[in-house]
Amino acid sequence: MLEFLPEVLSSLTQPLNMLLLCAGVLVGIIVGALPGLTATMALALLLPFTFTMESDTSLITMGGLYIGGIYGGCISAILINTPGTPSAIATTFDGYPMTKKGQASKALAAAAISSGIGGIIGGLALLFLTPILADWALNFGPPEYFWVAILGLTMIATLSSGSMLKGLIGGCIGLLLGTVGISPVGGESRYTFGFSQLQSGLELIVILIAFFCIPEVISMIENKVKSQKSVKKEKGIVKTLFFYIIKKPFFLIRSSVIGIITGIIPGAGGNVASLLSYDAAVRFSKDKKSFGKGNVDGVVAAETSNNAEVGGSLVPLLSLGIPGAPPAAIILGALMMQGITPGPDLMSQQPGLVYTFLIAFVAANVVMIIFGLMGSGYIGKVLSIQVSYLAPSIVFLTIIGSYAIRNNFLDVALLIGFGLLAYVMKNAGFNPAPIVLGLILGPIAERGLAQSMLLGEASGNVFALFFSRPISVVLIVLCVLSILLPLLSNLFGAKNEDSQEKLGA
Amino acid sequence: MKKLTLIVVSMLSAVLVLAACGADAGGSGNAENYPSESITYSIPFDPGGQSDVEARRQQPYLEESLGQDVMIQYKPGGGGSVGWSELIGKDPDGHFISGINIPHIILQPLANDDTGYQTEDIVPAAIFQATPIGIAVSKDSDIESLEALVNKAKESPGSITVAGSGRYSGHHIALLQLQDLAGIDMQYVPFDGAAPSIQAFLGGNAEVIFGNSSDLIKYEDDMNILAIGSEKTFKPLPDVPTFKELGYDMTPGIDRGVAVPPETNQEVIDTLETAFLDILDEEGVEDEMYNEGFEPKRMGHEESLEYIEQKTEEYSRILENVEGD
Amino acid sequence: MQKVNYNTISSVILIIVAGIAIWETRGLSEMSYVFPRTIEIILLILSIAYCLKSFIRPTTNSLFEGIDKRKVLVMSLAMIGYVILISLLGFLIASIIFLGSLTWYLQRDNHEKSSKTKIVHVSISAVGVSVFFFVLFRYVFLVPLPSGLLLG
Numbered sequence: 001m002l003e004f005l006p007e008v009l010s011s012l013t014q015p016l017n018m019l020l021l022c023a024g025v026l027v028g029i030i031v032g033a034l035p036g037l038t039a040t041m042a043l044a045l046l047l048p049f050t051f052t053m054e055s056d057t058s059l060i061t062m063g064g065l066y067i068g069g070i071y072g073g074c075i076s077a078i079l080i081n082t083p084g085t086p087s088a089i090a091t092t093f094d095g096y097p098m099t100k101k102g103q104a105s106k107a108l109a110a111a112a113i114s115s116g117i118g119g120i121i122g123g124l125a126l127l128f129l130t131p132i133l134a135d136w137a138l139n140f141g142p143p144e145y146f147w148v149a150i151l152g153l154t155m156i157a158t159l160s161s162g163s164m165l166k167g168l169i170g171g172c173i174g175l176l177l178g179t180v181g182i183s184p185v186g187g188e189s190r191y192t193f194g195f196s197q198l199q200s201g202l203e204l205i206v207i208l209i210a211f212f213c214i215p216e217v218i219s220m221i222e223n224k225v226k227s228q229k230s231v232k233k234e235k236g237i238v239k240t241l242f243f244y245i246i247k248k249p250f251f252l253i254r255s256s257v258i259g260i261i262t263g264i265i266p267g268a269g270g271n272v273a274s275l276l277s278y279d280a281a282v283r284f285s286k287d288k289k290s291f292g293k294g295n296v297d298g299v300v301a302a303e304t305s306n307n308a309e310v311g312g313s314l315v316p317l318l319s320l321g322i323p324g325a326p327p328a329a330i331i332l333g334a335l336m337m338q339g340i341t342p343g344p345d346l347m348s349q350q351p352g353l354v355y356t357f358l359i360a361f362v363a364a365n366v367v368m369i370i371f372g373l374m375g376s377g378y379i380g381k382v383l384s385i386q387v388s389y390l391a392p393s394i395v396f397l398t399i400i401g402s403y404a405i406r407n408n409f410l411d412v413a414l415l416i417g418f419g420l421l422a423y424v425m426k427n428a429g430f431n432p433a434p435i436v437l438g439l440i441l442g443p444i445a446e447r448g449l450a451q452s453m454l455l456g457e458a459s460g461n462v463f464a465l466f467f468s469r470p471i472s473v474v475l476i477v478l479c480v481l482s483i484l485l486p487l488l489s490n491l492f493g494a495k496n497e498d499s500q501e502k503l504g505a
Numbered sequence: 506m507k508k509l510t511l512i513v514v515s516m517l518s519a520v521l522v523l524a525a526c527g528a529d530a531g532g533s534g535n536a537e538n539y540p541s542e543s544i545t546y547s548i549p550f551d552p553g554g555q556s557d558v559e560a561r562r563q564q565p566y567l568e569e570s571l572g573q574d575v576m577i578q579y580k581p582g583g584g585g586s587v588g589w590s591e592l593i594g595k596d597p598d599g600h601f602i603s604g605i606n607i608p609h610i611i612l613q614p615l616a617n618d619d620t621g622y623q624t625e626d627i628v629p630a631a632i633f634q635a636t637p638i639g640i641a642v643s644k645d646s647d648i649e650s651l652e653a654l655v656n657k658a659k660e661s662p663g664s665i666t667v668a669g670s671g672r673y674s675g676h677h678i679a680l681l682q683l684q685d686l687a688g689i690d691m692q693y694v695p696f697d698g699a700a701p702s703i704q705a706f707l708g709g710n711a712e713v714i715f716g717n718s719s720d721l722i723k724y725e726d727d728m729n730i731l732a733i734g735s736e737k738t739f740k741p742l743p744d745v746p747t748f749k750e751l752g753y754d755m756t757p758g759i760d761r762g763v764a765v766p767p768e769t770n771q772e773v774i775d776t777l778e779t780a781f782l783d784i785l786d787e788e789g790v791e792d793e794m795y796n797e798g799f800e801p802k803r804m805g806h807e808e809s810l811e812y813i814e815q816k817t818e819e820y821s822r823i824l825e826n827v828e829g830d
Numbered sequence: 831m832q833k834v835n836y837n838t839i840s841s842v843i844l845i846i847v848a849g850i851a852i853w854e855t856r857g858l859s860e861m862s863y864v865f866p867r868t869i870e871i872i873l874l875i876l877s878i879a880y881c882l883k884s885f886i887r888p889t890t891n892s893l894f895e896g897i898d899k900r901k902v903l904v905m906s907l908a909m910i911g912y913v914i915l916i917s918l919l920g921f922l923i924a925s926i927i928f929l930g931s932l933t934w935y936l937q938r939d940n941h942e943k944s945s946k947t948k949i950v951h952v953s954i955s956a957v958g959v960s961v962f963f964f965v966l967f968r969y970v971f972l973v974p975l976p977s978g979l980l981l982g
Contacts, residue, residue, distance in 0.1 A: 037971070044552035044579060045971060051561065138708035142694075165880055169844060172873035176851060179866040182583055182617070185695050186862025187672025189617045191854060196590045196621025200582025218905050221936055222898045266704055267697065320707070321723055322700045326551065329700075333553020336797065337561055343723040388936035392929045393959055395909060399916070399925075400963055404973040406587070407580060409917065412976070416909045423902075427893055428840050446865040451694050453864070455710065458666045458692035545974075576972065 007352040008359050011056045020061040021360060025367045028068020029075070029375075035082045035209050036401015039069025043330040047337075055338040056353055060360040062334060066327050067119055067364045070270060070310055071372060074111040074303055079104060079382055080394055082213035086204050087270030087306040089436060090278035092212055093159075094291060094298030101294050104380040110241050110296050111303045112372025114252070117245070118304035119365035121256040122263070122311025126318070127358045130347070133312075134319035137264045142455060143466050145267065146448030147475035149441040152272060154482040155279040159433040167434045170425075174438020175445070177202055184443060185450035197410045204271075206402045206411045207418060207439055211432035213398055214419025221391045238373055245300055252304055254280060259305030263312020267447075269325045270306040270313075271440050277305035283485070311361070318354060320344055539599050539773050543574035546763075547603040549588020551581045555719065556604045558797065559634055559761060566784045571776070583620075584671060585609045589764075590621030597766040599773035605629060607760040608675050611817045615824055616673035624817055628769055629809035630777040632762035633785060635800045636717045638679045639733035639745065644726075646712065651731040651751050654713065658689035665691045668702040668711035676702075676715035679734065679757030681823050686753045717759065718742070719798030734758045740795050760802060762809055778805045836893040837884035844877035908932050920978035922964050930956035 011017060024046075031042040042065050050058035073085030078095035091111065098107040125133070153171060160167020180191045181201030192198035245252070255277040262273035281301035282291045291298050313324035314331075321343040323329035335342050340350060347354055383390075402415040422432055456462030466472065546564070550556045560577050567575045580588035588603055589610060595601040610627050614620045642648045648657060658665050669676030672695045680693050694711055696702035699720055706714040707727060714728070721730050722741055730745045734757035739745065748755045763781055765774060782803055784790060791801050804812060851870045855863040894902070908928065915924035933952045967973040 040552075041971075047552055047557075048561065048564075048577070138704065141705060141708055141710040165876065165883065169873065169876045169880060172869055172876060175869045176866065176873065179869070183858070183862035184697055185672065186859050187616060187677075187695065188858050188862040189619055190858065190862060190866065191851070192619050194619055196619055197582070197587055199617070199619070199621070200587050214909075218902055221905055222901050266701060316704070320704070322704050329551060330553040333557055336553075336558050339793075339796075341723055341797070344726065388933050389955055391905075391936065392932040395912070395932075396925055396929055396959065396963070399912065400921075400967060400973075400975065403921075403976060404967060404971070406582060407578070407974065408587070409976050412916065413913055416913050419909070420906050423906075424893075425840075427897075428836055442865075442869075447697060449865055450861045451696070451705075454692055454694045454861070455666055458664050460664070578972075578974075 004352050004355045008356045011352075011356045012060075012360055012363065014057075017057055017060050017360075020057060021064045021364055022367055024061040024064025025068035025364055026371060028065040028070075029072035029368070029371060031065075032069040032072020033075040033084045034401060035076050035084050035213065035398055036205060036404050038085045038205065038405075039066055039073075040326045040330060041404070042069050043327050043334075047330060047334055050334045051337055055335070055340060056356045058334055058338065059331070059353065059357040060364075062331050063357060063361045064364040064367070066331070067307070067310060067361070067368055068371075069327070070307055071112070071115045071119075071303075071368050073306075074115065074299075075108065075375075075379055078107045078111065078299070079380070080213060081216040082394075082398065083208050085270070086208060086440070087274055087309070088302070089208060089212075089271050089433075089440075090274035090302035090306075091299055093278060093302070093433065094293075094295050095302075096216075097292065097294035098296065098299070099380075099383065103294065104383060105376050106237055106241065106296065107299050108376035108379060109238050109373055110245065110299050112369055112376060113238075113242055113245050114255075114300040114303040115307040115372065116365045116369035117252055118256050118259060118307035119310060119368065120362055121253070121304075122260055122308035123358065123362040123365060124311075125256075125260050125308075126311040126314055126361065127355075130315050130319050133260075133264050133315045137266070137316050137320075137324075139471055140265050141469070142448045142451035143469055144448070144471045144475065145265075145444055146452055146466070147472050147479065148265070148268065148272075149445035149448060151475055151479050151482065152276060152437065152441045153445070154479055155275060155437060156434045157483070157486060158279045158282045159437060160431055163429055166430050170430050170432075170434035171438040174435040174440075175442040176438075177207065177435070178439045178442025179446065183450075184447045185454070195410060197408055200406075201443070202414065202439070203402070203405055203408075203411055204439060205405055206415050208436060209398045209402060210415050210418035211422040211436055213394065214416070215423040215426045215432070217391050217394050218423050220387055241296075244296075248300075251281070251297070251301070254284075255301045255304035256308035259308030260312035260315075262305070263309035263324055264315050266316055266322055266324045267444060270309040272444075273309040273312075274302040274306040275437060275440070277301045283482075307365070314361075317342060318346060321346065539770075539776055540571050540573045542600055543576055544571065544599070545576050545578050545601045547578045547580050547588055547592065547601065549580050549582070549585040549603060552579050555636065555717070555799075556606065556761060559799070560604060562790070562793070563633075563781065563784055566787060567780055570780045570783060584613065584674065586613050586620050586622070589613075589627060592764065593622045593626040593766055595766045597769040599765055599769055599777065602630070602763050602765055602777065605762050605764045606675075607632070607762070607813060607816060608678055608820060609759075611813065611820050612673045612678060612824075615821060624813065626767050627764045627813075628767055628774065628806075629762050629764045629804075629813065630774050630806055631781040632760050632802050632804040632809045632812065633781050634761045634794060635735075635802045636719055636759045636761075636798065637734040637739055637800060638675055638715055638757040638759065639718055639721045639730050639742075640679075640683070641714050641716060641721055641728040641730040642712060643706070643709070644729055646729065648712075648731075649729070651746075651748075651753075654731060655687045655689055658687070658691050662690040663692055665713060666711040667691050667693050667713040667715065668696055668706045669693060669715040670699045670702050671695050671697075675757065675759045678820055678823060679715050679755070681827055682755045682757065683748075683753060685823060685826060686755060715757075717798070718800070722798045735800060739800065741798060758800075760812075762804070774806050835884050835888045837889055838881060841877050841881035841884055845874065845881065848874040848877055904935060905932075908935075916976055916978065918978045921975040922960055924978070925960040925964070926956050929959060 031037045043062055070087050073083055073088035074091045076082045076084040077088040077091040078099055081092050081096040083089045083092055095107045156167045156171045180198055182189045182199050189199050258277040259273040262268050278301050281297055282288055313328045316322040316324045317328045323332050332342055399412055402411045452465055456465040546560055548556050548560050564575050592603040611624050614623050648654045667680055696705055699717055703720055705711055732748045732751055733739045733745045735747055736756055785801050794801050848870050855867045912928040930952055937948055967975055
């Protein structure tokens, strides 16, 4: 790739490209932070403008926007418990509790640093490992999707604070919500109750906002002391945090690897990546109980992996022409409109363009860290607004957001309906996290299951298809470990408080 | 304080006046001076998809010939059904138009009762493009021709796996048609779109794939394309026989066009028909389409209606056969 | 809510939901029902276990304990009302009414400001926020926000 360096550098150092890179990141952050406006949507809005740009300029701008958008989602996740994009779900688990403790700035800064590091690692993987990773991605067939989803579901154990039984029930409810709409393999419509709009299923973002944000807004007004807590400004916090984070290389690499792998697998996005990485962080931590109560490691794990996922999701796009995530699909469209058809030979036909994009991608992450850190001190100020103004405005924003996703009024009604249901359920001890987990993983699991059954029927051995493929076996072992390890550690490490609590639940 | 109150009151009234104006403007629609305002061109699929690529190509030409802004709106969901359900409820003044895909608009109402529109509700103004559907096997496969595939399927019914995008979709109906004509039975595995089905095929999870011409061209080096669904030899793939040439009377493909809500004025339809079909005469447009793997088509309103009717009959028959099994 | 344990009530609701969901899968083909029906059966079993547990080890506290029920009720009704208003009056006007009235209600305990000042502040913020975001979405992000049945 060195022979392309002059071309890459001359393209990147053009003032217009640099300016648009920064602008892309900034706009991405803003759009990502608004609930309901996603990175996908921002890219779609940008699409017509890229039409008139040079192909390198359009790719650089889109890359910046994509990166900014995924990071921006964490801002609303941390401040108002509302994932701005689905990728930021796991960020709410510890980010919002940190805000409640008055550490919003710290959480935002940690998110910026770890997002940037994750993004850079993802970018480097994209730069150097694309051909190898792409081949690997092809080994992922329907049975593997099924097992990945099952592995994800074992996280219910980590995510259900309180009662495990309620966590499992919540997971089932989420899985059921995920079956609304046209069956992915059977082609028949289910549980639409006559609403044709429901044929495309429940919109994930609407359900996310309903389950995470609405209950929180209601609690906010009911108990008005909470959010008036001022954001503490600590001096030198950025430096301390930075060293705190980079002193955990294993932790960072693990989170990034999870993100990259999840990104490569088409169909599983940043939301799955951040959840899996959060789960791993909790499981490997010595201090499990502090998660969910404002442990900065939870934010770091989630943000590192969802930004590493961005790099991963571009791997199949650049090497095979298959978009790994919805935003990548739009970048594919932009390329096609430029007259470039990404396919297996993109890298050999347009090497200069591809490398320019990749280097710009890494640079965009650096820009993002800078913007994120600059903003972290100020953005937290949002919380000092009086509840009487803040709470209605949040409801207002979520309503716009849920409508904007697909211009569908039914989504607005569903948002409020599910939001109120979520408030009642939360008070009855049902944590929203397992429900949302089920909703995300349900369709992946169902497709994997049904497609594998069809493939198995044809080969005459359904059982072998599920249990004998190499990646499947690895995934199955991980599932079993994930279920058994907590039980075993409870048995051996007996009599600590943790195990008593789990038994009691 | 009074000053502030005054400001607020004036702002409120300004907003109300604006809103009232908006309400007025929305209702008017006169065929004589059509188009009298900006046109919303709804794409019932995700941005960046094939329908979008075509719409983006058309947008500048349309704006020039119609003399109004054309705004592209995405309304993905339900394989297009969400967007088409919206279309039929819109004011029939021609300021809201939507891309349509055949066979989608025929198969969806046939497959599910709650689709939200009927095929007859959709009034086509023109059909301008098609993506022929082809059938392919892996480069490493021992199957060399469609005939060999048919023979193999006859020997071991139900054991050949075929990847495609969705059930009751263009790919699915193409498979059903082939099975019907050849008297064979294969195992169809629907994936969540064209990209995932190609991924599964390239990964060796399915032996055969039904794919859109654009995708087949993209992965030409990795696959052996056995037949393609165009009427005549498909320009970008000159060596690939058509189904018809091989003795199977079928032309599977996805036709793209544009439609208006029911009861739209005939003059409006004519204006749109001309505007859309004229684009094909613009220099370089046809070549661009071929390069991307599309086939230009020129069907006006009447012709499109007949075509949809004919396809509806054809598909209903195939589906009835399947359900009769 | 005092006599009957809320866990029992929710478990019964869940059992009914699972039952209805299983009933709804009738008439679907195998590929469409295999996944939801499996989940529904698991849900049914878990709900029955939950129901039994609620009898064996009843919880003593009631749902919404220590919560200002009136405020929660007002907030919930306001949100439902907001949705209905949007469908009638369109997004912009409904938002101004919702933001204005809810903010007004939430400030009712605040006696520092005179009610006149409050009205002014509330109106400015309601109109300002609504118009700003309406313009932002309508003209910058090109998202057409919902229009009502009665007004544009």
